[in-house]
Amino acid sequence: MPEFNVDFEPVGRRIAVPADKTLLAAAQDAGIALISICGGEGLCLECRVRLMSGSLIPPTLVEEGALTQKELADGFRLACQTTPLSSVKIEIPPESLTANQRLQVEGQESHVELDPAVQPVEIELPPPGLKDLRADTVRLRETLSAMGRRQPELPVPVITQFSEVMRRQDWKGRLVEHRDGSLVSVLPSKAPLHGMAVDVGSTKLAMYLVNLETGETVGKAGAMNPQIAYGEDVVSRIAYANHGEEQRRTLQTRLVDTLNGMLADLRQAAGVTQEQVVDAVVVGNTAMHHIFAGLSVRQLGQAPYVAAVTEPLDFPASQVGLALAPGAKVHLPPNIAGYVGADHIAMLLATQAWLMPGTTVALDIGTNTEISLSTGGRLLSCSCASGPAFEGAHIHAGMRAAPGAIERVQRIQGEWRILTIGGLPPVGICGSGILDAVAEMLADGVIDARGILRKNAPRVLPTERGGAFVLVPAGASGCESDILVTRRDVNEIQLAKAAMRAGVEILLMEAGLPASAIDNFIVAGAFGTYIYLPNAVRIGMFPDLPLERFHQVGNAAGIGARDMLLSTEKRQLALEILQRAEYIELTTHPAFFDTYVKAITLERS
Ligand code: FES
Numbered sequence: 001m002p003e004f005n006v007d008f009e010p011v012g013r014r015i016a017v018p019a020d021k022t023l024l025a026a027a028q029d030a031g032i033a034l035i036s037i038c039g040g041e042g043l044c045l046e047c048r049v050r051l052m053s054g055s056l057i058p059p060t061l062v063e064e065g066a067l068t069q070k071e072l073a074d075g076f077r078l079a080c081q082t083t084p085l086s087s088v089k090i091e092i093p094p095e096s097l098t099a100n101q102r103l104q105v106e107g108q109e110s111h112v113e114l115d116p117a118v119q120p121v122e123i124e125l126p127p128p129g130l131k132d133l134r135a136d137t138v139r140l141r142e143t144l145s146a147m148g149r150r151q152p153e154l155p156v157p158v159i160t161q162f163s164e165v166m167r168r169q170d171w172k173g174r175l176v177e178h179r180d181g182s183l184v185s186v187l188p189s190k191a192p193l194h195g196m197a198v199d200v201g202s203t204k205l206a207m208y209l210v211n212l213e214t215g216e217t218v219g220k221a222g223a224m225n226p227q228i229a230y231g232e233d234v235v236s237r238i239a240y241a242n243h244g245e246e247q248r249r250t251l252q253t254r255l256v257d258t259l260n261g262m263l264a265d266l267r268q269a270a271g272v273t274q275e276q277v278v279d280a281v282v283v284g285n286t287a288m289h290h291i292f293a294g295l296s297v298r299q300l301g302q303a304p305y306v307a308a309v310t311e312p313l314d315f316p317a318s319q320v321g322l323a324l325a326p327g328a329k330v331h332l333p334p335n336i337a338g339y340v341g342a343d344h345i346a347m348l349l350a351t352q353a354w355l356m357p358g359t360t361v362a363l364d365i366g367t368n369t370e371i372s373l374s375t376g377g378r379l380l381s382c383s384c385a386s387g388p389a390f391e392g393a394h395i396h397a398g399m400r401a402a403p404g405a406i407e408r409v410q411r412i413q414g415e416w417r418i419l420t421i422g423g424l425p426p427v428g429i430c431g432s433g434i435l436d437a438v439a440e441m442l443a444d445g446v447i448d449a450r451g452i453l454r455k456n457a458p459r460v461l462p463t464e465r466g467g468a469f470v471l472v473p474a475g476a477s478g479c480e481s482d483i484l485v486t487r488r489d490v491n492e493i494q495l496a497k498a499a500m501r502a503g504v505e506i507l508l509m510e511a512g513l514p515a516s517a518i519d520n521f522i523v524a525g526a527f528g529t530y531i532y533l534p535n536a537v538r539i540g541m542f543p544d545l546p547l548e549r550f551h552q553v554g555n556a557a558g559i560g561a562r563d564m565l566l567s568t569e570k571r572q573l574a575l576e577i578l579q580r581a582e583y584i585e586l587t588t589h590p591a592f593f594d595t596y597v598k599a600i601t602l603e604r605s
Pocket residue numbers: 024035036037038039040041042043044045046047078079080081
């Protein structure tokens with residue numbers, strides 16, 4: 001039997017397989033965790049992949065039933081149903097990977113015209129001698145004048161570095177100049193310049209170490225935000241910071257220490273020195289932004305919840321204790337409002353949602369969900385308190401997206417099938433799992449549109465608080481007890497999805513448009529990438545639009561931060577987004593309450 005190579009992108013794995021091996025089996029052999037809830041029986045329709053080059057057997061009847069004509073024409077297939085006819089290149093969309101693996105592909109390379117805020121200048125100076133007693137800085141200034149270059153501002157730590165490095169390197173070296181005219185670092189000749197892009201989420205941190213001369217991401221890392229120890233969500237962290245100066249500083253220092261640790265690990269793995277990290281862009285929601293920059297967050301905790309600053313900020317990295325090159329600056333892009341921060345601007349920038357023709361809704365789901373609607377040159381933005389339910393909090397068996405968490409639930413041929421992160425026995429439910437569970441319970445009649453459990457439905461147990469559904473019986477769970485979905489859990493999801501949907505509806509109302517006018521619906525953020533869209537539509541969390549109008553884009557805020565690190569033009573565009581944005585305050589909007597209450601019902605709309 002012939003053998004063919006199968007290249008899986010963007011995970012970048014290749015494997016040689018016999019011609020009768022399915023792409024699902026090939027992916028599994030290559031160590032790629034493609035979702036296959038039904039175990040390859042062609043029932044769950046989760047194992048979607050796209051043919052990029054080469055040829056596969058013709059679509060089976062199962063695939064013809066599961067995929068639209070357009071999807072088939074675009075090369076989409078079910079991995080469990082197809083085998084190669086030649087060597088092939090296969091794209092795995094993020095939603096076809098289990099959560100663990102999705103983190104690895106998060107932050108794919110973008111194509112940005114390189115125009116960073118720093119540039120290198122190769123330099124050679126005459127060494128001092130008995131007849132040339134000029135000071136190091138005079139020697140430098142006169143050499144730069146002779147080269148026809150402007151005089152840089154020389155921060156003291158960079159002068160120290162200059163004196164040491166130039167002597168070590170025989171008076172040859174590489175200066176790194178910031179656009180603002182200051183000297184950032186002094187490096188050995190040809191040492192490549194790097195930058196750090198960070199997305200500071202309330203829960204998670206994402207960091208990218210990027211070569212500023214090639215645009216290549218040489219390392220990326222994720223970590224939990226250490227501030228969680230001082231408050232789970234933004235509101236409790238603001239309250240903690242407002243206890244006093246010491247508490248505010250603690251939040252800032254813990255964050256910076258963690259970022260320094262992450263950067264040191266990335267640098268070490270990539271062979272990059274601290275002096276080579278010559279620029280940084282940090283994005284986050286407004287509270288994270290303020291805490292990082294050392295700004296007061298008092299006004300974020302009190303009505304009318306205004307930001308201390310919305311314009312972009314640039315300041316020395318050393319001012320906040322970041323361990324970068326001695327003269328490196330940190331760029332913080334603009335915030336839109338107290339609860340719509342630079343991370344949302346970075347997301348809009350990376351997805352180009354604000355420039356798309358027609359009408360686009362872009363949202364980033366978290367404890368707070370930021371939403372923008374772009375139409376006819378207008379950009380309307382709001383923020384809604386969607387709560388921590390989608391992060392697994394306030395859910396009876398809830399947990400974060402960690403190994404053993406149920407991340408998908410499907411009812412197939414009368415059977416409840418679940419998929420856990422890492423394929424481990426289930427110990428709890430994460431956000432995407434609880435969303436699926438509620439949607440499948442609704443479809444199966446276990447709950448009604450009000451979220452009330454049907455008492456005589458199979459697997460429903462009576463409880464004092466409206467009953468509970470046994471999603472996984474104790475015998476099949478990894479925690480020796482039933483994994484339940486309670487009436488209260490359903491209610492938490494109803495409130496969370498209603499807040500989000502009401503935000504979308506208010507923006508549409510302000511623009512004078514019906515939901516059907518939305519041409520593109522962009523869902524960003526980690527949770528947004530993992531959710532199963534048909535279920536989000538089924539419970540009315542998202543409008544009832546054709547599924548091809550939805551786009552799950554992963555950590556677009558991180559990608560936006562990286563784009564701004566590589567391009568000052570992108571920083572300028574971020575400012576344009578700020579200028580265009582019209583912020584709509586939902587809590588005082590006259591139609592918000594009614595819209596919210598209406599959206600609590602679990603129904604497609
Ligand atoms: S694994 Fe292919 S359809 Fe379920």
